Amino acid sequence: MISMLNDFLYLMKAELMITTIIFIILFLKLSNRAWKTDGFLNFINVLLVINLAAGFFNIPTGHLFGDMFRTNELLTLEKNFLNLGTLIISLQSYHWLRNHKHVAEFYILLLSTLLGMFFMISSSNLLMFYLGLELSTIPLAALCNFDLDKRRSSEAAFKMIMSSAFSSGLLLFGISLLYGSTGTLDFSELSAGLNGNPLQIFSIILLIAGFGFKISAVPFHLWTADVYEGSPVAVTSYLSVISKGAVLFVILSVFYNVFKPIANSWYNMIFLISVATMLIGNLFALRQQNMKRFLAFSSIAQVGFILVGLTAQSVEGGSSVIYFILIYIFSNLGAFGIVSIVSAITGKENMDDYKGFYKTNPVLTWALAISLFSLAGVPPMAGFFGKFFLLFAGAGKGNYLLIVIAALNMVVSLYYYLKVIKAMFMDANDNPIEKIHSNWQPKIAMAICVGGILITGIASGAYNYIYSLLK
C-alpha cells in the first residue's frame, strides 16, 4: 500500500507539481485578500521556474493504473519542453496580465490545460488519451475568451469550442471503430490487433482528421486564423506552440508505436496532408497584414514541415520532430513575445506599423529578426538545424518528391519572413512605434528565446540526447 502510494507520488511527479500549483493559486484567490498583481505574478513565475527545474531531476520510469499511465525519460523530456514554453509565455504576458482583473483564473485555466496535455502525453490507453485531450481543450476555449470586453475574443472562443467539439467527435468515432475492430483500447494490445482491414483504415482516417484539427493541418485549418487573431496574444502563442507541440508528441508516439503495423497505409495520408499544409499555409501567410494572423499561418506551414519529418518512420524522424518542437518553442515564442509586448504597450499589430522599428527599438528588432530567421531556417539559428533534420529524416524514406516540394516551400516561406525584416530594417516611416520600455520579466523571456535559438542548433547536445532516448 505504501509502495503503491510512493509509486503514485513518484511517477506522477510532473502532474502532481502542476496540480499543486493550481491549488496554491486557487487558495490564494479564495483567501479573499487583495494581492498586489505584480507580486502575485512574480510569485507564480517563481513557482513555474521551480516546476521547470524539478522536471530535470529524479526522472521516473514506469506505469500506473493497470498500464493506463506510463512515463519514461523521453516523455518527461517532452513535458519539460511544455513546462519551459509555459514559463516563457507566462513571463511574456506580464504586461497584459498586470492590467487584467482575473490573473488567478487565467493561470488556473492555463495550468489545467497543461495538466491535460501531460496526461495525454503519458497515456497508453485511448480512453486516458481522450480524457487528457478534453482536459486540455476545454479550458483553452475559455482562455480564448480572456479579453473579456472584446467581441472578437468571444467569437474566437466560440469558434474554438465548436471546432474542438467537432474534432473530438471525429476522434471518438475513430476510437470506437478501432475498439470495435480490435476489442481493446490499450496501446500495446491495439498494435497487435491491427491488420489494415478497411474498417481500421477508416478509423485511422477519422483519427488523422481529429488530430489534424488540433494541429491545424490543412484541410482542417480553417478555424485557426480567426481564433488566433481574436484571442489574447498570450493564448494565441500558447495555442500555436504548446498545444500543437503536445498533440504532435502524442501523434508521434501513437503513429510510430501503435500504428506501426499499418505504417504504409498512413504514410500516404500524412504525405498528402504535409504537402497541402505547407503549400496552403505559405500561400495564405503571404497575404497577411496582421502580425498575429501572419504568425498563425506561418505556424500552419511549420506544421507541414514537421509532418515531413513524421513521414520518415525512423528514429531520425522521431528525434527530428521532437527536436524541432523544442526549437519551434524558442522561435515562435520569440516572435510572439515581441508582438505581444508591442501589442500590449502600443496596441499596434499591423505589419505596416513595424516599419522603421529598427530606428526606435534596435534590440527588439534584432530579437524578432533572429526569431523570424530561425523560423525561416536560416543558419546559424537553430531553425536551420531543425528544418534540416526534418527534411533529412524525410529523405531517408526515399521520397525525394516530398523533399523537393518541402525545400522549395522553405524558399516561399523565406519571402514572407523577409517581408517583415524588410519592413523593420529598410522601410521609412514618419510615425514608427515609439521606444518601448518593458519590465524585466518579458526581457528574461526574450533572452531565453534568443539564447535558445542561438545555442540549440550549433551545440548538438539536445539533438543527440533526444536521439539516444529514442534509439
Add this chain to the structure above:
Amino acid sequence: MLFESNYAWYAPLNINYHVGVDGISIAMVLLTAFVVIAGVLVSWNVATLNKEFFFLLLFLSAGAYGFFISLDLFTLFFFLEVAVIPKFLLIGIWGSGKKEYSAMKLALMLMSGSALVFVGLLGLYFNTNTGNGQHTFDILRIAQMNIPLSVQKFFFPFAFVGFGIFGALFPFHTWVPDGHSSAPTAASMFLAGISMKLGGYGCLRVATFLMPAAAHQYSWIIIVLASIAILYGAFATMMQTDLKYINAYSSVSHCGFVLLGIGMLTKTAITGAVMQMVSHGLMTALFFAGIGMIYDRTHTRQLAQLGGLLKVMPFIATVFVIAGLCSLGLPGLSGFVAEVTVFMGSWQNADNFYRIATIVACASIVVTAVYILRAVGKAIMGPLPITADGSPLLWRVVDAKWNERWAAGLLIIGIVIIGVAPFWLNDLISPGTETLMKNIGKVVMLK
C-alpha cells in the same frame, strides 16, 4: 589535405565539423582575404549604422571562409546558407536604387539555389555506404566510393544547378545585375568577387568531384549553357549605360568561363577555371571599388554623365583602367592567364562540339574589348562634362584617400602577380586539381 581538423558534430547521423584545405581552397581563401580587406578599406566612411555594416560584412566573410574549407557536406551547406542572408540586409539597408527589390530577388534566388543543393546533398548522403549500413557526409570518403550512375544522374542536376545559381549559370543569372548594382560598394565587391565563386567552387568540389560519371554525361549541357552565358553576358554588357550594370553583366560573362572550364573536364581547363575564379574575384572587386570611388565623388554612375576623370582624379581613373584592361584580358594581368588556360584546356578535347564552344567563347573577348574600351574611353578620357553655365563640372573633387589607395593597391598587386608569375598560382592549385582529376579520370577509364 592540410590543416585538417575533424570533430563529431551530430554524431548519430555521422555529421562532422570537418575542415581542411588543399591548393584550390587556399587560393579561394586568399582571394576572400584580399577582397574582404579591400572591402573594409573602401567602406571606411560608412556613415549610417556602421557597426551593423561591418558585423554583417564580417559575418558574410565567415560564411565564405567556412564554405571554402569545408570537407563535410553538412558543414559546407551550413556555411553556404550563412553567406546568403547578410547580403539581403547589406543590400536592403545600405544599397541604392531599387534596393529592396534587388535584395529580395537575390535572397530568394540564392535560397532556391541552396534548396536544390540541399536535395542533391541528401541524395548523395543516402546513397553512400561506409560499410555497416551507415551513411556519411564526408567529401573525402564519398570521393572514394562508387556512387551508382543512376543515382549520380538523378542528383547531379540538383547540385550543379543549385550551385550554378550562385555562380550565375544561364538562365539563372538574373539576380546578378540587380543585386550587384543595388549593393553598397563593399557588398558589390564581395558579391561579385567571392559570392559567385561559392557557386563555381561548389560545382567543382561537390558536383563534379563527387559525381564524376554524371558530370561526363551532362558536360555538353554545361558547356552549351556556359557558352550562352559568356556570349549573352558580353552582348548584354554592350547595351548597359550604368557602370555597375556594365561590370555586373560582364561578371556573368566572365563567370561563364569558370563553368566552361569545369564542363570541359580536362586538367588544364579545370586549373583555368580555378585561376579564372581567383582572377575574376580580384579584378571585379577592383572594378567595383573603382566604380564606388567614382560614384562617391560624382554621384552618378551613368556613362553619359561622366568624362575626363583622368584629369581630376588620376589615381582612381588609373585603377579603373587597370581593372578594365584585366577584364578584357591584357597579357601581364591575371585575366589573360586565366582565360588562356581555360581555352587551352578546352581545346584538348578532340571533338568538334567542344572546339566550336571554345571558339565561341574566344569570340566573346572581342565583344569584351568593345564594351570595356568604350566605357574607359567615355568615362576616363575625353573632356570633362560641362554644366549649364559653361564651367566644367567636378573640378573640385579630391583624388583617392589613403584607405582607398591601399584597397586598390592590394587588389592590383594580386592581379599583377598572377599575370606576371602565373606559375605560383598554378603550382599552388595543381595538387588540388590532380585529386579532382583522379576521380574524373576514373570514370574515363571505366568507359
